[in-house]
Structure formats: C-alpha cells, structure tokens
Amino acid sequence: MAATEPVITLKNFFERAREGALTAVRCGKCSALAIPPKEFCESCHQRAWEPVALSGQGTIASYTIIRVAPARHAAEAPYAVAVVQLKEGVSLLGRIVDLPLDKLQVGLPVKFRPLVVNSQTALGFGPA
Numbered sequence: 001m002a003a004t005e006p007v008i009t010l011k012n013f014f015e016r017a018r019e020g021a022l023t024a025v026r027c028g029k030c031s032a033l034a035i036p037p038k039e040f041c042e043s044c045h046q047r048a049w050e051p052v053a054l055s056g057q058g059t060i061a062s063y064t065i066i067r068v069a070p071a072r073h074a075a076e077a078p079y080a081v082a083v084v085q086l087k088e089g090v091s092l093l094g095r096i097v098d099l100p101l102d103k104l105q106v107g108l109p110v111k112f113r114p115l116v117v118n119s120q121t122a123l124g125f126g127p128a
C-alpha cells in the first residue's frame with residue numbers, strides 16, 4: 001500500500017508544524033504546491049507529491065477579526081484569523097498571535113508559529 005500513501009499525510013504535517021516546520025507538497029507532474037497536503041493535485045488530479053519545506057514567512061492576504069467565537073474559543077475573543085500568502089506562493093489560513101488587532105493590515109509580514117493547546121496543534125502566525 002505504500003505506493004498509494006501521500007508522502008506527507010495530514011498527521012505528518014501537523015506533527016512537523018508542532019515542531020515549527022511548515023511542510024507543503026509539490027506535484028511532480030505539474031509543480032503545483034499544496035498545503036496542507038491533499039490527496040490529489042487540484043491542478044492535474046495526479047498523486048505524485050514531493051515534500052517541500054517552507055520558510056514559514058509570508059504576508060497577510062486577508063484577515064477577519066473574530067469577536068464572537070465558538071464556545072471553546074469564547075474566552076480568547078476577540079482574535080484574528082488570516083489568510084497568509086507564504087513566500088513560496090501558497091496561502092494558508094491561521095490564527096494571528098502576538099500582534100495587536102489594530103495593527104493588522106493586508107501586506108503585513110508575518111511568520112508561522114505553531115499553537116499547541118492540549119496536544120492539539122493549530123496553525124498560527126506572529127510578528128515576522
């Protein structure tokens with residue numbers, strides 16, 4: 001079955017993220033980048049992934065300030081989630097940390113940082 005396994009599974013992706021490393025996969029057929037890892041390439045529908053280590057550096061492409069959060073995050077509101085355009089060209093949704101909400105703007109440089117809470121790893125971005 002090894003041949004049909006994606007090179008980086010979502011589990012691997014979050015294990016590496018927890019250690020501070022962002023890993024994307026690059027399609028061996030058409031060179032499209034995907035993050036988090038997907039089963040098939042969205043561009044050419046092949047499964048020929050190769051892992052690619054990302055720098056974790058990017059800029060805010062868009063963001064939303066969450067003022068009324070889901071119950072498990074209620075105590076943390078308000079907070080921001082942003083789509084970050086990574087230097088390598090792919091975008092990733094993450095929670096903004098350690099940045100004042102009134103400083104947020106499109107184009108602001110940010111850097112990936114893992115958010116580990118109760119053994120769950122989430123994607124965060126803080127000051128670059």
Ligand SMILES: [Zn+2]
Nearest residue numbers: 027030041044
């Ligand atoms: Zn492809």
